[in-house]
Amino acid sequence: MAHTPNPKQQLQTHHHMIKDLSSNFKDTTVKILLLGTAESGKTTIIKQMRILHINGFTDDERREKIPEIYQNIHDSINQLVMHMGLLGLRFGSCTSERSANYILSLPAEAPEYFNEEYCDHVTTLWNDVGIRACYDRSNEFPLLDSAKYFLDNFARICDVDYIPSTEDILHSRKVTTGITQITFRVPVGSGEQEFRMYDVGGQRDERNKWIQVFEGIQAVLFLISCSEFDQNLREDGNQNRLQEALNLFRAVWQNRFLASAGLIVFLNKYDIMERKIRAGKHIVDYFPDFEDFCKRPQQQQSCFDECDWTKMFIKQKMIDITQEQFKRNSRNLCDFSSAERECYYHFTVATDTRCIRDVFSDVQQMILSENMTMAGSTLF
Numbered sequence: 001m002a003h004t005p006n007p008k009q010q011l012q013t014h015h016h017m018i019k020d021l022s023s024n025f026k027d028t029t030v031k032i033l034l035l036g037t038a039e040s041g042k043t044t045i046i047k048q049m050r051i052l053h054i055n056g057f058t059d060d061e062r063r064e065k066i067p068e069i070y071q072n073i074h075d076s077i078n079q080l081v082m083h084m085g086l087l088g089l090r091f092g093s094c095t096s097e098r099s100a101n102y103i104l105s106l107p108a109e110a111p112e113y114f115n116e117e118y119c120d121h122v123t124t125l126w127n128d129v130g131i132r133a134c135y136d137r138s139n140e141f142p143l144l145d146s147a148k149y150f151l152d153n154f155a156r157i158c159d160v161d162y163i164p165s166t167e168d169i170l171h172s173r174k175v176t177t178g179i180t181q182i183t184f185r186v187p188v189g190s191g192e193q194e195f196r197m198y199d200v201g202g203q204r205d206e207r208n209k210w211i212q213v214f215e216g217i218q219a220v221l222f223l224i225s226c227s228e229f230d231q232n233l234r235e236d237g238n239q240n241r242l243q244e245a246l247n248l249f250r251a252v253w254q255n256r257f258l259a260s261a262g263l264i265v266f267l268n269k270y271d272i273m274e275r276k277i278r279a280g281k282h283i284v285d286y287f288p289d290f291e292d293f294c295k296r297p298q299q300q301q302s303c304f305d306e307c308d309w310t311k312m313f314i315k316q317k318m319i320d321i322t323q324e325q326f327k328r329n330s331r332n333l334c335d336f337s338s339a340e341r342e343c344y345y346h347f348t349v350a351t352d353t354r355c356i357r358d359v360f361s362d363v364q365q366m367i368l369s370e371n372m373t374m375a376g377s378t379l380f
């Protein structure tokens, strides 16, 4: 005779089933969180994912970027002209001085259209020897990293039929406020894997929002700009940017809510770093411990010039941070040994699609390798 469960048992069985179903249902989307100080390149990585894994940008979307690009150019030329006086530099000609006065007479907001007069003045200024000297000292004030790119391409951008290229979009800069995300699928084996990447604002007053997206993150992609060793923060003109980024990296590495997420570091903007070093800048002038680092014998096979040494020095500073003993008294610090936790490093140029394609395929493989997904699923 078949056993008929009493109503109470039935209810329990049913309840059990629902519970089992819900625990079997796992969100298989891999969540990646981009972190880093302002201008480290986070949003540029989001743009690259769109180019590589979605469909890039339509003509309409490209046109929508024009005001942003115009504003980048306008801000750049304004900053340069303003700092001529502040740095005690002289223009190369009276014509340039007149162009400078024209630019200074305009509102801070970029004109809606670049008319001929505007284009002539900006072109005159960018060709001026004084402005170039000012540009060479642009580490002393906050100038957009893409200033040179846009001003070098100014004639093309002035054209009435201008449509931003993919490269223009990758170089354009807009401060991120709040949290945005992008979801995409990548072929893996015979199937597909869904990824979701979260982008946050890196400026100091944005960082209190970060914790909102810490839950369920499989990997943190931490961006640090190698080129900013000779610059200070926009938010605080007395704080070195690289030092700020290293301090932030320590806080992220030691944060207990991120302790089971994998950590991948992009040592970004090494193209700009190399350009600076070739122009005669030295990291030792800002980080005196560089001198001792260069005496370490174990580095000497892999470093051939000052660029290599500078890259390795910054990377070593991060490795040193991951090997520090944690102070266990603070609430937000994780309280288990870091010995079993790995951090992965890549040197990147976020504006270079091929570079990001290669690096991301490594990153993707690593995240999908059992270790990291296991770690991610045991979070909370």
Ligand SMILES: Nc1nc2c(ncn2[C@@H]2O[C@H](COP(=O)(O)OP(=O)(O)OP(=O)(O)O)[C@@H](O)[C@H]2O)c(=O)[nH]1
Pocket: 036, 037, 038, 039, 040, 041, 042, 043, 044, 045, 144, 145, 146, 170, 171, 172, 173, 174, 175, 176, 177, 200, 201, 202, 203, 268, 269, 270, 271, 272, 348, 349, 350, 351, 352
């Ligand atoms: N040359 C060069 N420019 C880069 C690189 N990475 C980013 N940039 C530029 O640097 C600027 C800042 O990059 P974003 O991606 O906006 O920086 P972010 O980290 O999102 O900054 P916030 O939103 O303020 O946190 C943009 O103009 C980018 O085009 C790089 O590797 N090389």
Ligand SMILES: [Mg+2]
Pocket: 042, 043, 044, 174, 175, 176, 199, 200, 201, 202
């Ligand atoms: Mg951003």
